[in-house]
Amino acid sequence: MAVTTPLPSSEYPLPGAMNPGLTTSEAARRLLESGRNEIRREAARPRWRLFLDQFRSPMIALLIAASVASFLMGERADAIAIGIIVVLNALVGFAQEFKAEQAMQALRSMTAPRARVLRDGYPIDLPAAEIVPGDVLLLEAGDIVAADAQLLEAYSLATSEAPLTGESAPVDKSIRPTPEGTPLAQRTDRVFMGTAVSRGTGTAVVTATGMRTELGQIAHLLASAEDTETPLQQRLNRVTQALLIVCGGIVLLVAALGLLRGMGWLPVLLSSISLAVAAVPEGLPAVVTIALALGVRRMASRHALVRRLQAVETLGSATVVCTDKTGTLTTGSMAVRELWGSDEEALLRTAASCCDASLGPEGKEGTGDPTELALLRAALERGIQREQIERENPRVAVQPFDSERKRMSVLRADGVLSVKGAPEVLLSRCTSGTEGALAKAEAMASRGLRVLAVARGSGPEEERLQLLGLMGMADPPRPEAIEAVAAARAAGIRTVMITGDHPVTALAIGRELGIVREGDDPSELIHARVTAEEKLRIVRRWKERGEVVAMTGDGVNDAPALREAHIGIAMGRTGTEVTREAADIVLTDDNFATIVAAIREGRAIYENIRKTLVYLLVGNVGELLLMVIALLMGQPLPLVPLQLLWINLMTDSLPALALVMDPARLELLQAPPRRPDEPMLGGAQWRTIFAAGALEAAVVLGVFLWADPAAHLERARSLAFSTLVFAELLRSFIARSSTRIFWEVGVFTNRVLLGVILVSVLIQGALYEIPAVRTLFELVPLPWNEMVLMFALGLIPVTALELAKLVRRWIRLRRAG
Template sequence: MKPSAVRDLQEGPRWGLSQEEAARRLREGGPNTLTREQPRPAWLFLGRQFRSGMVWLLLGACGIAGLLGELADAVAIATIVLLNALVGFLQEYRADRAVLALRALTAPNARVLRDGVSAMIPASEVVPGDALVLEAGDVVAADARLLDAHALLTLEAALTGESTPVDKKVGALPDGTPLAERGDRVFMGTSVAAGTAVAEVMATGMATELGRIAHLVQTAEESETPLQQRLEGVTRMLLVVCVVVAVLVAGLGLLRGQGWLELLLAAVALAVAAVPEGLPTVVTLALAVGVQRMARVNVLVRQMQAVETLGAATVICTDKTGTLTAGIMEVREVWPPTAERRVLEIAAGCCDAELPTQGKAGAGDPTELALLLAARAQGFERTDLERERPRRAEQPFDSDRRRMSILRSDGVLYVKGALEALLPLCRDVPLGVKEANAALAGRALRVLAVAEGRGADEKDLTLLGLVGLADPPRPEAVEAVRAAREAGVRTVMITGDHPATAVAIARELGLLREGESPEGTVHARVTAEDKLRIVRGWKERGEIVAMTGDGVNDAPALREAHIGIAMGRTGAEVTREASDLILTDDNFASIVAAVREGRGIYENIRKTLVYLLAGNGGELVLMLGASLLGLPLPLLPLHLLWVNLVTDGLPALALVMDPVATDVMQRPPRRPDQPMLGKREWGAVLATSLVDACVTLCTFLWALRHLSLVEARTLAFTVLVLCQLLRAFSARSERLLFWEVGPFNNRPLLAVVTLTVALQLGIQQVPALARFFSLVPLSVEQLALAFGLGLIPVSLLELRKLAVRGYARARGPASGPLSAR
């Protein structure tokens, strides 16, 4: 507050506490801070990486290999598990540190009266009974009752969702008055837009309205992500398959009189063949790629699983102010248009706000700031007016007068306020002003009347016109809402604003179209409990819910939703802590862009999973077939690990980096109950597994007749590797041929296949590596045969796509368009 104003307060009633009493209350009641989540320890992030059944299956195989003395196999499996855990740990730990850095944005001080003297203290030292001294730009440090107020307006969007300034005045209101209408109180975390006040602190810390909402966060339940649920389903199926096949092989082996050691070695080989060891790493990399892509669209990811979850969203519950709208007031219309410049000059001349200047931030009522900007666009600067015709007297706005006036040195009185307050004072009134006022208000605009007169008395005024203001929709939000609708994602607006304002903005954004009811789509005047109820309601219907917000009243709903999205610029600290994602630009369009990336990541994970499982299925059928035929093991466990990690796993890592399909936002969202792999995907896995296994097993049978066991294994090993490597190009799309997808728009895949072929040849040709892998070099003729056989699976897959396409054409247009992926 200005020094003169502070002196006036000190000469008035005795408010506030003594230093001794304040210190006593601070000791008894504790600091004025919110109980917040502590930074999570590093060990917790590391432990989270070992929750998957797939990881425990791998650890079991590692233990068996170690007991059998197969140290190379055991070390290889353990290395896989640890590397995967390390990648996931580093990503989530770094994201959490980034969020901790954002906490530094909120650390306000407070001005209080102690021993009758104004003093600036840390907000954490404010206690009940303190007298807060407030002025424009201050952040309120605690919940307080007004003792004295002059033209006080506060911004409470962070607490109530109300976007326009709230008029405050002294006077007790009933206890049951809704929070958004408590004009006699100011609340912790809100800010002063205009005016001055002194307020007695009634509650601090967790006893405040802000603290009450923060407490609700602890009662909200975090949801398991769809990806976690689906991958666990795949893992359970793999465990069942692994156990059934192991029992079958063990039973056959016992019937043939095989020894336990040999059977255990076969069991390890089958476990390695059945489990896609690279899957955890592939999923982690896919999500990490999503993290990087989302960062490019202004989304900071706290939990990697949230990348895919957002792509599965069927409902986005979003705050209005600052997310769908710009979060600032803007002059939308001036009536009459012929007098626009004069109306804006008088309106801007009757303002106390200050626009930002070089080296100085702007301050004041958002409505006045909007008037000053509109006047500047007309070539009028309020600073020039203050220099040429300084003010002689002024009467500030208050809720009783509903107007403000400033007398200039030339004798002209500038007046603005509600039309109802100005009409009785006006002598000259334009025709149709009441109709124009009704029309502007009907479009949910905040309407100000502007008048001028002579002398300090507010009488015989001339009404010049009307100004309609509103918080405008973000231009990009309109397109984002349309894109979300086309993608089958329902956008639900949740706001603390007046219902008429909310509905008008919803229609302007395209959330509501002609004839559509706002019920279920637009929720106005909501509380924190309402938001929590709305999110739970959608979840009970089986929807995947994303919730956005910036105020602490959004935090419980953010925690409850499948994915919580906080605002990075304006979001409260407790809101960011409750979130999974943070928007660095507070823009709804960024959410829709992130949905696109999330859908692309899910599609990449799914097709990569099909590719991996087809490879593992081929290995499993190969090993099982050889066992049923009474043949020696075609591949050793170390060979299978090499296939799964290097010649199968590396292409899978490249597949998850495929570009997002161009039509991904034209498809409906996948159903929440849809499994990760449906009948079509499992059919593809089975068919491809049989082809890979048949080609490799036939090669092994032929080689056993003409070559030694080591040579036969080397040839079968090479054929299986080439089958899977070349099949990666076909795995990029279920319908399009590999050259139609774009053979050169995934350069990592080209590089990986080339590198892996070189590695496969290298472990045969380098003597030390050949001994380690129990291999021998192949001749040029044998390598040519292996390449020819390796082309069989990919050729059959591409021919199948052509057959499906021909069948679709034969059925006609009713079969539907082909997907771009």
Template structure:
């Protein structure tokens, strides 16, 4: 593999690196001219020596690792340049460009310049730095060809540690030099000079940030800290606690209830005022806690960053507060570290980083000090380490390129701030109902008061009647009913492994039309497994593969320590009775060649003298002398199926191997996820896969799961290599099309999209603290099937809230109508404010609570999602409210008028009160369905409703017949005949409604 002329990549990195404060430019000095000439001489000598080595390498068999030395050439170059370097070391106080450096700036002193003098490239760099102030100045254009020559000569030096620190790194790339990245052991990759000469000529521009061996000085770090600010994420303005609390008290229905409580207090109706105020306070507290929790999302992002960092300061390793890290610092990385800033690697020794939180990659990724492609996705930038990620293995050094809000994590924090919360469908629908009730109540009360004043009634009596009417119009129990209904949904979802953090999400999930979901661990098992074996002898293949593994498998064949692919191989081998322990006992290790990302292979020589090699086929095949027939075609087929393909070979010598076969591994789909995707499709819900995986792998898994079927658009349903911005755009695009979107995620990169979606679903096991803070729902088992099960429960909750709302409003309609008719007829008030409050809170409230406990209907997932614009009360619901309201009004007004004509006002009010209460209670059975009679729904399927109605009837009889409560409610005791009359009239409305249902059903 070779990469020539990283000019574009250099330009991108230069923009990042030059964001740091820039030092003044310097003129070219005589020392620079001498250095350039010296570099050219050294380069010619080095080229000659390397060509000799190249010819030898072509005649020699390939090795498992590259360890070619050029000591002879370096020694001759050292002798040639010794005098020049001594002159350079002596002149830094004589030449003004160097004299102006703030620190010791002799090009030979690596503390400041980071100069490398072990090869021609390093000498050219040191020579040129004689006329720059180490890192800041830019040369004239005529030196561009020399820059290209230097890139050719020094690109593949790996035997010197300083050279390796710069070769193929962001530092070298930032200079704009043409470079050659050479794969060790593959001689054919060596280009001729003509190939280099055809590459672009670019100016040699030392980057403003040097990854030299000593990093920054304390003074320079302090200066940069003052200019760029602390390395920490902004807290953001957020929403204050007082604003959140005030928002709970501004809905129309709450304002109406507060007004009713205030007026009741003025009229010294203390019980009424306290009861209404208590309901308002309870709901405000619940809502406040929900929203305040969501505001902690950015604080959770801050907790991901490292508190301390190891850097090079003043030539020594030092531990500093992470907030003091600045662009240009050199981070010292080792296993277990949390990366303190975004940085470009200059050294990497078996370095692996866990980036799942930012990129979605479930396994640690290899990190190299060679530059990645300029347009590489975030998950493929192997030359970068990112703030908030952790080092899984190895060591390295990296030059900080961005800190604080300029990092990838900071970018996600800004996206998180731009993602907006919006009312849920249920909240919008309830707001519509609340506004309607507010307007209707104000209009009715105004008409009522005007009519009373026109008739000449006393102003105080009119005011008292208006307050009673307002209390009758407001369903005080509605906020509590909705809250409790959602709380019941929370409990039901817990059983389904879905933990609800924000109550409205319970119902919102029920009307979801699109689920945007991650792949790894949600749709798949999250663990690699062997899915295909290719070769003449599968047992021998697995034996050889197991003999070439370093991982330690868990006792139950699940989990373990080590590489996930090796764990999958060992698990498959164990299932075939090939035990790793037996291999170690019978064939102990003699030599181990660890896996090298550059060679893409690893090898183990065991006590039997046999070499066991595994890796990518293109890395293993050149060392194989047999077994290759059909291997390349098989590898292509396996890869096309989304499998990771490993070749396994054995032999007496590392260059004389026999290919045992190929192993295809992948993260398999969850069986229950396949069923869940099918259930979601049957319910009219689209499943969209968003993953950081390779597009081919993503499409294969999507087809296996049933997400992608013949005729479906892969571009619409499968999104691979998605960035945080991509995910946010996808969610917004679906929302713009009118979809109700549920979004799942586990990493920080998912957080903006989770917050933007109508319902954000975080993973409980693998999810980060950030996603859990942002999410509305957390899946305890990280299972897609749990989402679909929760959707079913959400649909049931909405149905039950609708039943309760119809039940409550039909009672309020009856109360209003009774009060209006009596007023217009010139009759006394049939019901007093406290009696109305009792009906709304107890007689109506308790059965409404029981209604929201109804089990989810069996066909909940066999119907399409509700349209987002569909009101919570449609034509069938309003029809039911009107019919039952009229029936209740009729029997209540009739008994009140009859009792008033035959006895006193107290008895008339008592009978009207009891009839309305009993009528409401019995009607609750009819409210369970608008189309089926209650025994068809299941008379005993909601035992809570039966118990509540029974208890409420008893309570009503008690308050009538206990003197103390009778005096409180201003009612008389019910004689047995009166009680029977009230019970009989109360049954009339429900009987009429149920008979009408039967007649409609038969007519249909």
């Protein structure tokens, strides 16, 4: 057991000297019996596991199989090149996820590192992990409660239970027992692990520790919540399955054609596997990883830490965002929203005179009850400072606030009594100023405001008071959250508020934020007074409807729902460690507007991945059609395996990596979200793939046949090789949009792509000039005028595809007009 330090007994008087706490020996025995007072944390994935997880993809498995097949065929250059792609892809993914894990380690902190308890009749300070059932906790403002406990004494005690229940306002505590089965947020006779003491003092006997606490029970729910495969993973897996079927079909088709033509089984096998390798877009895994990694970098600049690469795109697929209220949609601190009274300055001065809280420098932060801090900030805006009041007119007597009296009063040296409290209590003690006050208080409360009445009198008695007015307080919405909710609605995304707050308060904030509008069903979009189990059920219900669900939260009670959702988003500033570990993304600014910005980023990533996949598959289809048609015509293969690999790796993959860097379109959030069942490649994309691929194949095959392969095979292959390379490089310019012409997109808006194309064209020309390379690729020298001709022929497919865009646009305009 760790060394403990006795505290001065005068600092913490014993609770009536009735409960001296446990003896040291008994505490040691109970610690062995009940275990340490800790919440079990999810272990970080070891580095080797992080690395191996990068290979859990059907596409990676397909590439590994292609690499092994190439090696067995003797095509070792092909096998090594594919292997390098696979390893580089894994390293990029590992680096990103490892960095996120390290960042999460830095965010970890103990919930309550130390606590004060009675042992052997004396107050001592000891590590919170050594608290045991039966210990007597000594509580005061600012403490983090170290375990679940039953109150023995409570003096104006209130705790902030937002991490556990979602309730934004402090909960007043008393020793009066609550009935069995009382909801967690209303158990006023107990304090709970992980909550904070906002005011007052008290003592409590520990009833549960560690995983047996309410916080621990919520942590248990994480085991029942399931990790969900992301929409991007599902769509890419379907594409990979389709490619596997295509590859298998190609192998069988070519094998059958070869055998029918009397070819030997070994040449047939080599040709079949070469074509199957050509069908695989080797650059796709790297493209996806780079796209997600770029999203991670952009998200980091927008105050979001991404723990899992796939999470960025998944957020772009979201159709429902379930969000906590306090601190995410609201500022997380109470503020005076409304004043009612004939003399607002007198109202604020009297309220500030009746406070125990203290503001920090320049009115920021501060210590004490959040409600008092809010009214002190409102007073400071009028130039009224509590410190100045204390200096000029010292206190004579104080009657503190408690849950029984529901009011506080301060008598000062000038004989004036300042009183604040609940309207229903204070109004009955006022003899003037009350006209219309009760109706006004009810109207304020109906709008979700917490109402305080303020009065003054003469002498120490709280009777025959003059009501100065009412103060309506609430945790106000973030201004940027209102805009973000509107942007989400415009993007077809439903915002669902899930909070532990009072239903009236939740609905009022929901209407102010624009979550609930005319014609909406509030029961669908606002859920108040919910428990951790209910949050989990709400997320599951939305998922059962086929929605892609994002869930945000900061409290431990949010963690199971975060794990269950397609994407979990935790608050980095106010969030608990358990919540952050359950999340895919951690917001460092706790701001709902950041989520909407991330949705736009996610949509851009998906759009870039899809258009890049189309670009890659057009090239693969063109190569396949070229080879298969040549075989059907009885011609030799127009390209050798190494030429195919060069096209796939250099002239396909490099432009593809540049394509995923395209900036996000401004209008992305003006479109509805993708349907959850929408495939990565729909009918329009497949039509483009086959039409463009066939066009490329026709042009290249024409060049190959024109060059007379029967007489000059290497020259014909050299011409066909360059034509196909130039056609695919030029096509990358128009692949950036399926509807806009390349100059409308802007040639210089993606300078990386422009640089890649220029460099690739120069490298392609250099292949014919270096003898050793020329021999490796089975090429012959080509004069510059033939290279220019091949470049011009490569423009034919590009020009045809751009004209098709204009024709489709003209047809749409005709139909609309």
